[in-house]
Each structure stands twice: as C-alpha cells, then as structure tokens.
Amino acid sequence: xxxxxxxxxxxxxxxxLRSAFEILDVDHDGKIxxxxxxxxxxxxxxxxxxxxxxxxxxxxxxYVEYEEFESVLKSDVAGNSGVLEEVFxxxxxxxxGKVGFSDLxxxxxxxxxxxDDDEIKSMIMLGxxxxxxxxxxxxxxxxxxxx
Numbered sequence: 001x002x003x004x005x006x007x008x009x010x011x012x013x014x015x016x017l018r019s020a021f022e023i024l025d026v027d028h029d030g031k032i033x034x035x036x037x038x039x040x041x042x043x044x045x046x047x048x049x050x051x052x053x054x055x056x057x058x059x060x061x062x063y064v065e066y067e068e069f070e071s072v073l074k075s076d077v078a079g080n081s082g083v084l085e086e087v088f089x090x091x092x093x094x095x096x097g098k099v100g101f102s103d104l105x106x107x108x109x110x111x112x113x114x115x116d117d118d119e120i121k122s123m124i125m126l127g128x129x130x131x132x133x134x135x136x137x138x139x140x141x142x143x144x145x146x147x
Contacts, residue, residue: 021069023113031063032056041090042110052086088138098135100124 026036056064056072127140
C-alpha cells in the first residue's frame with residue numbers, strides 16, 4: 001500500500017511475479033532457500049533471512065515455492081504484510097531510503113545477473129529516478145518489479 005492507502009500495484013497481474021521469484025531463486029531449483037536469500041541479501045543476518053522464509057513457507061518445508069511466494073505478495077498487495085518493504089530495505093545498502101545505482105549493481109551482481117550500467121540506469125529511470133545520482137523510493141522499486 002502507498003502511504004495514501006491506495007495499492008501500489010493497481011493493475012499488475014500477479015502472474016508477472018515469476019521473474020521476481022526467479023531472481024531470488026539463485027540456484028534455479030524451483031524454490032527459494034535460506035542460502036538463495038543469503039546470496040541475494042548478503043548484508044542481512046540469518047535471523048532476518050529466517051524470518052523471511054518463515055513468513056512465506058506455509059507448508060513448513062524450509063523453502064519458499066512459487067505458489068507460496070505469490071500468496072505472500074498477494075497479501076502484501078492487499079496491505080496484509082510488509083514483505084516487499086523488507087526486501088526494499090535489504091536492497092537499500094546505504095540506508096538512505098532509496099535503491100540507487102550502486103545498490104542495484106550490488107544486488108543484481110550477488111544474484112548472478114550480468115547487467116551493464118545502461119540497463120541499471122534504465123531500471124532506475126523506470127522507477128522514477130534520474131538514472132545516475134538519484135535512486136528510487138519504495139513505490140519506484142515496485143514499478144521496476146512490475147516489468
């Protein structure tokens with residue numbers, strides 16, 4: 001939810017979340033593990049990562065399958081949880097409330113994605129930043145994920 005109370009994903013099909021799931025599934029085994037999240041969020045401690053898994057792992061097998069991931073994000077869209085906000089905070093390496101160029105470069109690199117500077121700048125611009133010095137707010141981050 002936006003601070004205004006409206007949804008930040010007004011017309012986004014939930015099925016589009018597959019690409020976000022695949023980014024977090026670092027080893028591409030069809031489920032997000034503790035190690036996948038540790039790789040993606042290297043600055044997060046084990047308790048935070050454990051909490052992320054616990055929130056989504058409805059069948060208690062220690063992993064987050066796509067259906068569980070989708071379910072959590074559906075509830076997040078409805079305003080029932082702050083999972084995306086936690087992901088945003090984990091990506092915001094300098095804690096300035098924005099995900100900037102260096103934050104995205106670090107995150108995408110740790111997740112095994114090879115992207116050039118222009119691609120990162122394009123993502124930031126898509127989220128409402130200027131592509132260089134300015135980062136994106138949480139709402140802009142959600143716009144990036146919507147692609």
